[in-house]
Amino acid sequence: MKSKILIVEDQFIEANNLRKVLEGAGYAVCPVARSFDEALNTLNSDLPDLVLLDIFLKGEKTGIDLAPIIKERNIPFIYLSANSDERTFRLAKQTSPYGFLVKPFREKDVLAMLDIATNLHAEHLSLAKVSKVYKSPTxxxxxxxxxxxxxxxxxxxxxxxxxxxxxxxxxxxxxxxxxxxxxxxxxxxxxxxxxxxxxxxxxxxxxxxxxxxxxxxxxxxxxxxxxxxxxxxxxxxxxxxxxxxxxxxxxxxxxxxxxxxxxxxxxxxxxxxxxxxxxxxxxxxxxxxxxxxxxxxxxxxxxxxxxxxxxxxxxxxxPLRERKADIMPIAEHYLSVFAAANKKNITGFSDPVKKVLLGYPWPGNIRQLINLIERSVLLCDGHIINQVNLPVLKPSPVAGNAKERGIKTFADNERDHILDTLARCNWKVYGTGGAAELLNINSSTLKSRMIKLGISKQFG
Missing domain, CATH: 3.40.50.300 (P-loop containing nucleotide triphosphate hydrolases)
Structure with missing residues (x-):
């Protein structure tokens, strides 16, 4: 027996066409829900195996508002939408759907997406079990x-x-x-x-x-x-x-x-x-x-x-600039690798060089650091690397004189803006009405910026 599907769609013709496609393919179909409240009633009384969820429903609450409730019940869902707007897509994606179907629907696409969603959900359940087993690298x-x-x-x-x-x-x-x-x-x-x-x-x-x-x-x-x-x-x-x-x-x-x-x-x-x-x-x-x-x-x-x-x-x-604690271990590891390869007895870096390495933003990330270490080993004549040649990154005149001018740096402004937005959202980061939505950025990006800027709830 195939899965039981709940269609949440306020347009009668589209909902009816979907129902016919699903029933023709052997799926059981719950009564169509045309609003947030109808869908919630069905979820409480007749739990489906999968939900086809229209993003834009009639009424104040949308499919994006319903998505967290579906997710809490561990039910996979696929969004239905005629809107390909980037902001809407970003908001919808933050709720972790199993895919999107764009109107008008083709039978082949609908059935293929259902198969994909079913397989993805099974894979996610399997991965979740594995993640509970492995708690540490050892x-x-x-x-x-x-x-x-x-x-x-x-x-x-x-x-x-x-x-x-x-x-x-x-x-x-x-x-x-x-x-x-x-x-x-x-x-x-x-x-x-x-x-x-x-x-x-x-x-x-x-x-x-x-x-x-x-x-x-x-x-x-x-x-x-x-x-x-x-x-x-x-x-x-x-x-x-x-x-x-x-x-x-x-x-x-x-x-x-x-x-x-x-x-x-x-x-x-x-x-x-x-x-x-x-x-x-x-x-x-x-x-x-x-x-x-x-x-x-x-x-x-x-x-x-x-x-x-x-x-x-x-x-x-x-990026490496957000992983300061990794810079010296990476540098020391490749120092030993390249020193051995070139038959040189180089044991470490001078304190000034360490300070330079830790303070550099590394636009080329780990690859740039590795290349620098290899070049420095080749140029070194002693037992300690006392000098590294890094490209000079010129600060903008305004940023360089920000303190003298009494102007906040870009990072300070960004931090204040994020804090203000979090305060408005009562420190809700994810989901509808959260800070990520208001700032129109991916929630993982916002979390990364908060970590880099040292933002935690104690600052609120």
């Missing part, structure tokens, strides 16, 4: 160093370590987010190396480095003679990664037409080589990007359905 057998080879002492790194543990025990897609140079490939390799697929290949694909005209052949392969220049048969990256892992770096650069083919791989576990026949593949997908995919979706450059299929298990890497 819980994962065979993990080696507690930080999976990543140097550092920050609380953020400890959180990433725990997420790697969970991801390594699962088969779900992983989406790694973060600025360039934050170590996304290192995290992907750590997940693969500590997973059940570790003895099979991990294939790295830089989507930004492959020509848009060649990326389909690169990923899925091609048959001989399938296009001009295809003089031989080619095995694509997905087949090369069979029973292993494929890491799609900079997936935000992937062309839209290839995104649709990747979605099929995620949903159907099959590929189609250029000029060839469909074939099944058994590959774990890990993707990464330094782009804001929500902005890419709003601009029409990234598929919403692919985003949700990848966003099963996101891992967000903070």
């Amino acid at each position: 819980d994962l057998k065979g993990a080696g160093t507690g930080n999976f080879g990543m140097a550092g002492k920050s609380s953020g790194l400890k959180d990433i370590t725990r997420l790697i543990q969970i991801a390594a025990t699962a088969e779900s897609p992983v989406l790694i987010l973060g600025e360039s140079g934050t170590g996304k490939e290192l995290v992907a390799r750590a997940i693969h190396n500590h997973s059940a697929r570790s003895k099979k290949p991990v294939i790295i694909v830089d989507c930004a480095a492959v020509s848009p005209t060649l990326i389909e052949s690169e990923l899925f392969g091609h048959e001989r003679g399938s296009f001009t220049g295809a003089v031989d048969k080619r095995i694509g990256k997905f087949e090369q990664a069979e029973n292993g892992t494929i890491f799609l770096d900079e997936i935000g650069e992937m062309p839209l037409e290839i995104q649709s083919k990747l979605l099929r791989v995620l949903q159907e576990k099959e590929i189609c080589p250029v000029g060839g026949k469909r074939k099944n593949v058994n590959v774990r997908i890990i993707a990464a990007t330094n782009r804001n995919l929500e902005e890419e979706i709003a601009a029409g450059r990234f598929r919403l359905d692919l985003y949700y299929r990848l966003y099963v298990f996101p891992i967000e890497l903070s």
